[in-house]
Amino acid sequence: MFKNIHYIWANILGLVDSYRHKGLRNKLIDSIRSKGIKNEEVLEAMGRVPRHLFMDSSFINFSYTDKAFPIAAGQTISQPYTVAFQTELLDVQRHQKVLEVGTGSGYQTALLLELGARVYTIERQRQLFLAAQKTLTPLNYKPIFFYGDGYEGLPAYAPFDRILVTAAAPKIPQSLLNQLTVGGLLVIPEGDQFGQKMMRIVRESEDHFQRSEHGYFSFVPLLRGKNN
Numbered sequence: 397m398f399k400n401i402h403y404i405w406a407n408i409l410g411l412v413d414s415y416r417h418k419g420l421r422n423k424l425i426d427s428i429r430s431k432g433i434k435n436e437e438v439l440e441a442m443g444r445v446p447r448h449l450f451m452d453s454s455f456i457n458f459s460y461t462d463k464a465f466p467i468a469a470g471q472t473i474s475q476p477y478t479v480a481f482q483t484e485l486l487d488v489q490r491h492q493k494v495l496e497v498g499t500g501s502g503y504q505t506a507l508l509l510e511l512g513a514r515v516y517t518i519e520r521q522r523q524l525f526l527a528a529q530k531t532l533t534p535l536n537y538k539p540i541f542f543y544g545d546g547y548e549g550l551p552a553y554a555p556f557d558r559i560l561v562t563a564a565a566p567k568i569p570q571s572l573l574n575q576l577t578v579g580g581l582l583v584i585p586e587g588d589q590f591g592q593k594m595m596r597i598v599r600e601s602e603d604h605f606q607r608s609e610h611g612y613f614s615f616v617p618l619l620r621g622k623n624n
């Protein structure tokens with residue numbers, strides 16, 4: 397009886413994750429695996445995040461296609477394969493302190509939380525900063541939300557074991573490198589609007605950083621300042 401009432405309420409609130417959604421999600425995850433993602437923990441965690449609840453309502457029927465879609469403020473929810481790729485590169489371990497720059501829809505945030513990370517997420521678009529909280533909180537995802545310019549990182553909360561940037565920077569911000577723990581790593585797409593290289597930078601010691609390149613991607617730009 398209570399379950400029923402709960403289900404009806406969840407339905408009214410648009411929070412339902414049905415068997416149909418789960419079926420579609422499993423197919424999407426199979427396709428991402430076939431594109432080369434190997435970390436089963438990442439894939440399983442993706443299997444638990446209801447992407448359709450993070451989408452703009454106009455595109456909800458396409459939630460389980462492997463594509464990026466528009467969200468508010470001219471931004472995008474990243475392609476699931478790209479989310480999986482960045483998350484695999486990030487090599488998150490449980491209880492690690494992770495900074496995510498570019499909350500956007502909050503989908504990637506949910507995935508990091510599913511992997512057991514303590515997540516600090518920052519967004520420069522006020523509309524998205526507010527919308528992501530509305531989406532994540534009822535789903536019991538509890539990152540620490542910040543509204544501001546993630547280019548500067550969060551010096552007051554540093555250092556971070558992992559930093560993930562989900563927007564493209566023409567140059568890797570020194571401020572983010574400074575906020576890594578020794579042994580920590582940063583994943584960031586580096587480049588301009590014509591294309592970016594996925595970069596992974598490991599802080600091997602206080603002042604030695606090891607860079608590696610991981611293929612080409614296309615992200616919205618990392619912009620300076622915040623937007624009302």
Ligand code: SAH
Pocket residue numbers: 471472473474497498499500501502503504505518519520521524544545546547562563616617618619620621
């Ligand atoms: N992970 C998100 C990706 C959203 S797109 C998702 O899958 O939904 C990238 C996001 O980065 C956008 O929301 C954009 O507003 C944000 N962004 C761009 N520059 C930023 C900055 N300097 N600080 C914080 N967020 C930024």
